[in-house]
Amino acid sequence: MERYAEQTRQEFEGWEEFYSKPVDIKSDFFKQNDRIFDVIYAQQFDREFLDYLCGLADKIRLMARTKMGLGKLKHLLPHKRAMLYFVQPSTRTFLSFMNACHTLGLSVSEIRGTSTSSEVKGESREDTIRTFASYVDLIISRHPEAGFAEKTAWVLNQTERPVPVLNGGSGPDQHPTQALLDIYTLEREFSNIGGLDGKKIAMVGDLRRGRTVRSLSYLMKNYKDISLYFVAPDVFRMKEDIKGFLEKHGISFHETEDFKSIMPLVDAIYMTRIQNEYTENPSSKVETFPAFHFKTQHLGIIQPHCVILHPLPRRYEIEVSVDKDPRAAYWRQERCGMWIRAALIAYIFRVDQEILDEFS
C-alpha cells in the first residue's frame, strides 16, 4: 500500500494531475497486495473478479436463508466499523449498503447531509475525510461531485491510516456498485442458460446521461459475444466515448429508436428513467417519451426467457402491472444489490475465504 502511495506521489505532481490520468494507469493505486482495496470505478473490475464476486454473493445469499447461516455471517466482521457518508438523497444505495454491513456484523455510523457536521465550521473536505478515517475502518460515500470518492481514496492512501473507500455514487459518471449488481443480476437470471456470455441486451431510455447503462456497457468487454441494442430518442443517444470503446473491444452494438422492433430479439431489456428535465429547452412541458416505455402488452412480444431490469426508482417507464410477470426482474435486482455489496465488503476485509469454506 504505502509503496503504491509513495510511488504515486512520485509519479504524479498532485491531485489535479492524478485525477486527469486514464483509469488503467492509476488503478494500482487503489489496490493493496494485488487485491482491490478502494472501489472507485466500474473499470476496476475484470472478468475474474466479477465471476468471483458473483459466486461469493451467491454463497452469502444461501447462508442468509437460515438463522444459523445469518449468525455465521454476522460473526465475520463484528470487529469492524463502517461509516456511510451520504450527502445526496438516496434510498436504495444507502439502505442496501447499511443492511449489507448489518448482515456481516459491522457497526455503522451515518452522516446524511452536511448540516450536522463540522463542514459548517469551514473545515476542508480533506480534513473531514481524514476525521472519518480516525474512527472507522470503512468509508462508503455518495456525493454529487464527480471525483469525490476518488479524491477521498487518494487523500487517505497517503496517510498513516488508509481505510478502504467504496464509491456509492459520485457525480454524473461513476456508480461502480450499481454496475456490480447489474452484472450479478444478469448472471443470476441467466444461470440456467449459460450465464451472460453470448446474450443480446437492449438498453432503453436516456442513454446519453444514464450512468448505469454507461458503466454496464464498459463492463461488457469482460463477456463473450455480447450484442447491445441502444434504444433511445435522438436527443438521448449513447455518447461517442462509449461507442468508441465498444468498437475498440469488438463488441457489437446497434442503435435504434424503434423499441418494439427489438423486443422479440433480446435476452434482457435494461430500462432506465427518461424525461426531458435536462433537455435543451427547460421551459418546454414535460416529455415522457412513451415510445420508450415498457407496457403490459409488450409481455406478449418478448421471449419467454427475456428478463426486464431497471435500476429503480422508476417513474412511468415500466407499467406497474408488469411487476407480476416472473420476467420482471427489477425487484430481485434490487435485492441482488444488497448481496453483491455484502460480497464486496467481505472481499475487501478478506473474510471471503471463510464464507467459501462453509461450502467445502
Next chain:
Amino acid sequence: MERYAEQTRQEFEGWEEFYSKPVDIKSDFFKQNDRIFDVIYAQQFDREFLDYLCGLADKIRLMARTKMGLGKLKHLLPHKRAMLYFVQPSTRTFLSFMNACHTLGLSVSEIRGTSTSSEVKGESREDTIRTFASYVDLIISRHPEAGFAEKTAWVLNQTERPVPVLNGGSGPDQHPTQALLDIYTLEREFSNIGGLDGKKIAMVGDLRRGRTVRSLSYLMKNYKDISLYFVAPDVFRMKEDIKGFLEKHGISFHETEDFKSIMPLVDAIYMTRIQNEYTENPSSKVETFPAFHFKTQHLGIIQPHCVILHPLPRRYEIEVSVDKDPRAAYWRQERCGMWIRAALIAYIFRVDQEILDEFS
C-alpha cells in the same frame, strides 16, 4: 399468507375498495397462519392476545434486569433487520421501537423525513415501500396520512416478499401500539387488585380527536364490567361512533364536564393533551381549559390506589409536582411502551416461546 392475499385480491377490486371495508372483515388479511402478522389497528387485538402479550412483556422486563437475561434477549433476533420509516416528528414511539429492537438484537435502519430518500425523484410510495422490504425483515412506520400503514401492508402482502408492518401511527385515527402500552400499563398497575376487569376509568381532555382515548375505548370491550367516565369540555366530547360502539357492547359510560366530581370515584385517570389549536376559531387566543388539568391538590381527593396516566408529551395538563407521587404512572407507562413493543416484535417473529421457556 399467499392464500389470504390471493383471496383478498379476488374479493376486493383494489385498494380503494379494500380500504373502505370494516376492520373485522379484512383483519384476516393481516394474519399469517392464524397469528397477527401486520399490526395496523387496535381492533385487531382480542382478550386472549392482549393477555398473552402482557404476560410476554412481563417476562421480557424480568429478563432485562440482569446482564445474562439481556444477553439471552439479544440473541433472539440478531438475524433480523428492521427499518424505522418515520416521516413525522416523534420521540417516544421512535425511541421505544428502536430500543425494543436493540433489546432483541435486531439491526435497525432508519429513514426520518423524506428529504434524504428517493421520493424526491418522483418514485411512487408503493415502490418505495417495496424497496424497504427488499432489504429488511420488518417495517415500522409513522406517517401523517391515514391509511398509510394499512396500504403498506396491503401492497407487501401481494408481493413475493411480504414483511410484517407495524403501524407506529398513521394519521388521526390509528396508533395501535399506543393502545397496547396503555392496556399493559393498566394491567400492571392493577396487578395486585385483580387487573383491569371491573375498574372505573376516567378519560380526560380532548376526547373528540385524541386517538389514544379512542383506541383505548375500543379495547374496553375485551374486559369485564368496565365503567368509563368521559371528562371533556363540550367542544371536545367523545364522538358518537365510540359511544355507539360502547352501547352496542354494553360498556357503561358517563359524560361530564365536572372533573373534580369524578376524581374520588375512579381507579385510573387517563389524562390527554388539550388545547384549542384545532378549535373552530383559530384566531382566538390559546385556551388551555384549566378545569381539565390535574393538579397537586387533587392528589388528596383521589383514591389511594388510583393511578394517573398520560400518553405524553404533556404540556400543562398535569402539574410537574404531581410526578413525585407514586400514583403518577405516566413515566412507568412510557417504559411499558418499550417492553410491550419488544413483546410484539418477539411475537411477530415467533420467538415468544423461547422467552417463556426461560421461566418453565
Next chain:
Amino acid sequence: MERYAEQTRQEFEGWEEFYSKPVDIKSDFFKQNDRIFDVIYAQQFDREFLDYLCGLADKIRLMARTKMGLGKLKHLLPHKRAMLYFVQPSTRTFLSFMNACHTLGLSVSEIRGTSTSSEVKGESREDTIRTFASYVDLIISRHPEAGFAEKTAWVLNQTERPVPVLNGGSGPDQHPTQALLDIYTLEREFSNIGGLDGKKIAMVGDLRRGRTVRSLSYLMKNYKDISLYFVAPDVFRMKEDIKGFLEKHGISFHETEDFKSIMPLVDAIYMTRIQNEYTENPSSKVETFPAFHFKTQHLGIIQPHCVILHPLPRRYEIEVSVDKDPRAAYWRQERCGMWIRAALIAYIFRVDQEILDEFS
C-alpha cells in the same frame, strides 16, 4: 445516589440555586458510590482519575489491535443502550462517541437536531430528558446552551431512574471529554520522556473564548511543574478568571504576542482556531491573524520532541504540509478521543476491571 439527590434537594432550593454554586461544592451530586457517574465539568477530574483513565484507554487501544481483543471489548456492554442527543453540529465528538460505544458493544440511538422530536409539540426539556432515560442506559448530549448537560443530570438524579449523563459540549464553557482527550494525547506523546509533569506548553490562538484551552488550563493543577505560554493577539488574551486560578495554584504562565520567540522553548504547542468572527466590529473584513499560524518553516525551529496539537477542525492555523511531520500529533489526538471516551464509558459502567484483568 438517592442519598446525594435527597441531600442536594435539601441543600439547594432548586435548579437556579444549584446551578449558581461553585463546582467543588456540588461535584458529589454527580457521583455514585464515590465514583464519577455524570461527567459535566473538566473540574471533576483529579490526578488519580486522569492517570487511571489514561491507563485504561491504553489497554483498550491495545486490545483493539486484534480481532480477538475487539471481540472481548464488544462483549463488555452489549446489554447497555446509549443515546446521542446532539442538537448542535458536530462531526468529531459525535463520531468518536458513537464509535466508542460501538467498540464496547453498546446499542446507540441518535437524535440530531430537534425537528424530528416531540419538542415541536411543546414538551418541556425536562420531560424530553426523562423520556430518553426511559429507554436508554446512558445519555450523551451536545447542546448550544450553557448548563444543559448539568441540568439534565440534575433532573435525572432526582427521578426513580437516573442514568449517567456525559457532556459532549454545552454552550461556550464546558466540553470535559475534549479536556480528557487532550490530557491523554499529551501523556501518550510524552510517554518516553516522563509524561506531562514538568513540561512547557504553549497555547495559541483565541484563548479568550476557546473552551479547550480554558479547560486544559484548569486541569494543569493536577500536574507538577507545568509552564504555560499563552500566545494570543491582544483581543483574544486569556481571561482573568483562568489566570487567577493558575496564580492561586502556583502554576507558572507567560503571556506574549510573539509566537516565534516561544516556539523553540516549549514541549507542546496547542493550536486553536482563530478569527475575528466574534470581534467587536462584525462589519470588518475577516482577519485571520497569520502571526499566530503554524507553518512548515516553523518545523525547523521547534524542538525535536515538541508535539503540535489542535482540537480540530482547523482552518488555516496549521499549514496542511505540516501534517506529514511526525511531530504533528493532531490526527493521533483525534483518535485518542475515541479511546479515552471508550475508557470513560467502561469506567461509568464499571467494566474497567474486566479490561485490566486481560493484562494481569
